[in-house]
Ligand SMILES: Nc1nc2c(ncn2[C@@H]2O[C@H](COP(=O)(O)OP(=O)(O)OP(=O)(O)O)[C@@H](O)[C@H]2O)c(=O)[nH]1
């Protein structure tokens with residue numbers, strides 16, 4: 144079983160401008176508020192309280208960075224999108240910042256989109272996947288809280304998601320941070336992303352479409 148290098152908290156960045164130098168490799172964790180991003184990070188690195196989790200949606204408002212082994216490999220816990228109580232102006236700003244991060248961050252090696260398996264693939268989730276696709280970045284979709292469904296319901300949910308031809312390259316993985324379901328498979332993929340040989344030039348990034356709900 145693949146174990147990730149020891150994870151440690153690096154810093155909380157209030158905005159993308161405060162991110163560390165754009166070198167090495169990083170993997171972004173994106174998802175709607177309360178989807179289980181922080182819980183997923185904790186489960187993957189095997190540390191119960193590395194990333195702070197909460198019952199209150201919108202808890203993670205800062206970009207939290209975690210080093211893996213050293214600072215050249217990082218996991219990035221992005222603030223949840225689509226949180227209803229965030230003021231509109233902030234949502235707009237955040238949508239634009241996310242688009243910029245996804246299009247320009249050269250160290251970004253892959254994107255993990257966390258979605259509650261009971262309510263997967265909302266517009267914003269699809270948008271994150273398309274941002275990643277526009278740069279040919281690999282996408283792992285963690286279908287979180289799978290402990291809340293039966294095996295049959297899980298199979299049905301995954302089957303429905305796999306039908307979408309636009310999302311054919313996404314790795315769909317039922318996941319439970321509580322039970323540890325999906326952890327080994329996810330870590331195997333993350334290690335691949337973190338250690339794959341450097342690709343050459345970053346492909347020219349086309350203009351990204353706006354995040355739904357992010358227009359004034
Ligand atoms: N049953 C179950 N509950 C989960 C799972 N993952 C997360 N939760 C719960 O869902 C709530 C939100 O989890 P977080 O990990 O804080 O979610 P988040 O996406 O980081 O939320 P924000 O940072 O607020 O955007 C918490 O009450 C978690 O305990 C899971 O796999 N199973």
Ligand SMILES: [Mg+2]
Pocket residue numbers: 180181182195196202203220
């Ligand atoms: Mg969080």
